[in-house]
Amino acid sequence: MSYIKITTIFTLLISIVSCGSKEIEKKTTAKKLDKPNIIFLLADDLGYGELGSYGQEVIKTPFLDEIASKGLRFTDFYAGTSVCSPSRAVLMTGKHTGHLSIRGNKGKLSDKKWDRVALKKSETTVGEVLQAAGYQTAMIGKWHLGVPEDMSTWAKGRGFDYAVQEQWGKSIKGNVIDERVHWVNNNEDSVFYNYNNYKCLDEFRTNFALDYLDNKDDNKPFFLYMSYRIPHAHEFFLSKNDLYADKMEEWPEIERRHAARITMLDNQIKRMFKKLEKNGELDNTLILISSDNGPTNENHHDYKFFNSSGNLKGFKRDVYEGGVRVPLIAYWKGKIKEGQTTNHQATFYDIMPTLAEIAETTAPKNIDGISMLPELLGKPQKKHDFLYWEIQEGASVKGFRQATRIGNWKAVRYGNNYHTELYNLENDLYETTDISKSHQDIVNQANHIFKTQSEKDIHFPFSGGVFKTNQ
Numbered sequence: 244m245s246y247i248k249i250t251t252i253f254t255l256l257i258s259i260v261s262c263g264s265k266e267i268e269k270k271t272t273a274k275k276l277d278k279p280n281i282i283f284l285l286a287d288d289l290g291y292g293e294l295g296s297y298g299q300e301v302i303k304t305p306f307l308d309e310i311a312s313k314g315l316r317f318t319d320f321y322a323g324t325s326v327c328s329p330s331r332a333v334l335m336t337g338k339h340t341g342h343l344s345i346r347g348n349k350g351k352l353s354d355k356k357w358d359r360v361a362l363k364k365s366e367t368t369v370g371e372v373l374q375a376a377g378y379q380t381a382m383i384g385k386w387h388l389g390v391p392e393d394m395s396t397w398a399k400g401r402g403f404d405y406a407v408q409e410q411w412g413k414s415i416k417g418n419v420i421d422e423r424v425h426w427v428n429n430n431e432d433s434v435f436y437n438y439n440n441y442k443c444l445d446e447f448r449t450n451f452a453l454d455y456l457d458n459k460d461d462n463k464p465f466f467l468y469m470s471y472r473i474p475h476a477h478e479f480f481l482s483k484n485d486l487y488a489d490k491m492e493e494w495p496e497i498e499r500r501h502a503a504r505i506t507m508l509d510n511q512i513k514r515m516f517k518k519l520e521k522n523g524e525l526d527n528t529l530i531l532i533s534s535d536n537g538p539t540n541e542n543h544h545d546y547k548f549f550n551s552s553g554n555l556k557g558f559k560r561d562v563y564e565g566g567v568r569v570p571l572i573a574y575w576k577g578k579i580k581e582g583q584t585t586n587h588q589a590t591f592y593d594i595m596p597t598l599a600e601i602a603e604t605t606a607p608k609n610i611d612g613i614s615m616l617p618e619l620l621g622k623p624q625k626k627h628d629f630l631y632w633e634i635q636e637g638a639s640v641k642g643f644r645q646a647t648r649i650g651n652w653k654a655v656r657y658g659n660n661y662h663t664e665l666y667n668l669e670n671d672l673y674e675t676t677d678i679s680k681s682h683q684d685i686v687n688q689a690n691h692i693f694k695t696q697s698e699k700d701i702h703f704p705f706s707g708g709v710f711k712t713n714q
Contacts, residue, residue: 274461275527276463276527277464278376278377278378278601278602279464279527279575280467280527280528281378281464281466281598281601282466282469282515283468283469283531284469284512284515284532285331285334285471285533285534285535286508286532286533287474287534287535288475288476288535288536288559289473289508289569290534290546290552291538291551291552291564291565291568292538292549292550292553294308294311296311296312296572298550299550300550301502301549302549306510306512307509307512307572310512310516310574313574313576314575314581315573315585315618315619316571316572316583317570317584317589319587319589320533320568320570320589321567321568321589321591322534322535322567322569323535323591323592324340324632324633325559325560325561325567325634325644326347326348326560327348327385327387328345328348328387329345329633329634330536331385331386331535332344332345332366332388333591333592334369334591334592335366335369335370335595336367336592336595337369337595337606337607338592339611340631340633340634341631342696344363344700344702345361346633346635346702347634347637347703350635350700350702350703352702357638359389359390361388361390362396362401368401368402369466369594369595370382370402370466370468371401372595372598372599372602372606373402373598373602376602376603376604378464378602379404379465380402380404380405380467380468381403381406381455381465381466381467381468382406382407382467383448383452383455383467384407384408384471384472385408385471386408386409386410386470388401389410391412394430397426399429403468405428406427407426407428407448408425410426421435423435423437423438425451442484443472443473443507443508445471445507448471448511449469449511449514449515453514456518456519456524466598471511473507473508474505474539476497476501476542477542484503486499486507487502487503497544498545498548501548501549502549525576528575529578529619530573530574530575532570533569533571533572534570535569536559536567536569537552537555537557537559537565537567538558539558541559546558555568555673555674556673557674562644562645562655563674564673564674571589575619578619578620579619579621580621583621585618587626589627592612593612593614593615596612597614601616628649629649629692631696632644632645632646633696635703635706638704639659640705641658642658643659643703643705643706643709644656644657644658645658645693645697645708647693648668649689652665652666652682653666654685654689654692656693656709658709659709661711665678665679665685665686665689690710694708
């Protein structure tokens with residue numbers, strides 16, 4: 244073979260390899276954007292003590308524990324309240340429950356009917372704020388802030404360019420909507436979740452998220468709100484795999500599956516991180532990981548079996564610490580120092596102003612949150628005078644509950660007993676001793692908060708507080 248032919252072939256091979264290298268670089272090096280990407284990963288009913296980084300000793304969460312060691316772990320972070328819908332409404336709007344249109348999973352629609360209440364159109368969502376700031380926005384999973392008969396109340400109509408959500412109840416035509424159906428951009432498409440084809444529902448949902456990350460516009464920053472189903476205790480979504488198979492004889496099956504779901508959530512979040520890393524976007528993405536309320540005690544699952552609340556008093560629907568205190572892990576490479584822990588008192592209604600500041604835009608004026616971006620970056624942080632929670636579960640006054648945290652004081656009031664309990668979390672974290680009788684001044688301060696922070700709402704008859712005339 245002549246020298247010219249050899250040289251030509253060699254040059255051609257170099258050209259092919261070079262083109263291939265450029266193609267690989269194109270796939271793994273993201274365009275440098277002026278603003279960071281933002282991802283909020285929300286678990287469903289994950290208790291304060293269900294991650295290894297928060298003291299869990301049995302359930303395995305190796306990846307989330309690794310991320311906690313590389314980011315910032317909050318010890319005193321709180322959900323919006325202690326049940327799904329109102330807590331998520333707080334997250335989306337930056338308002339606490341006393342100022343929201345959603346105070347429970349269901350509200351009073353008539354004298355005989357309690358059902359879903361949609362987030363008001365006048366209540367601006369995080370998605371809408373970030374959309375206006377030039378972000379492309381996506382919501383995948385559980386929305387829980389709309390009604391089935393009005394698609395304008397679904398995520399697609401509330402600030403998300405791309406939305407894949409479950410929706411259940413009865414449609415405007417009276418047909419029952421199967422909750423296994425996931426609606427893509429409202430009625431643009433629908434995909435049926437066949438639980439025989441996946442290890443868990445969140446594997447199915449994560450597939451949508453990974454596809455989104457591959458197909459979004461690389462010229463714009465993105466906000467992804469990923470709302471998982473794990474470890475919610477619905478029987479239909481229980482894992483049927485062999486995780487913790489060695490515990491089948493030792494553990495009740497409901498507990499084995501509960502542990503398995505949490506470990507599978509760990510795996511799905513790892514998939515998300517690996518995709519971002521592969522796409523070259525991990526270094527420019529703030530990731531927040533939390534839960535919508537405390538641990539569940541439903542469907543025969545015992546929240547004490549794995550110490551899911553981390554010894555905190557109460558669970559889902561309670562306004563004691565176990566119902567509202569949740570994990571928060573913040574990861575932002577190069578921005579958040581590795582291996583940090585903070586006891587800054589923050590909550591879901593701080594997320595709206597935090598993300599708005601990161602997006603270099605302004606949050607709505609009538610919110611209750613304070614940006615915690617300084618805390619993320621290790622700078623001086625403004626603190627709340629108090630935190631506030633409210634919940635209305637069912638038509639009974641017993642289901643109306645309020646709580647406030649004022650520094651290290653925690654006050655709790657259940658509507659059916661006309662009594663404000665008081666605890667000092669500094670030396671009684673587990674709320675074992677009510678010291679209200681010896682600190683009437685703090686009780687009076689708490690009662691003032693309970694009376695003034697709960698606005699009346701037509702759908703929640705006990706809003707505004709439940710007090711005797713002499714209180």
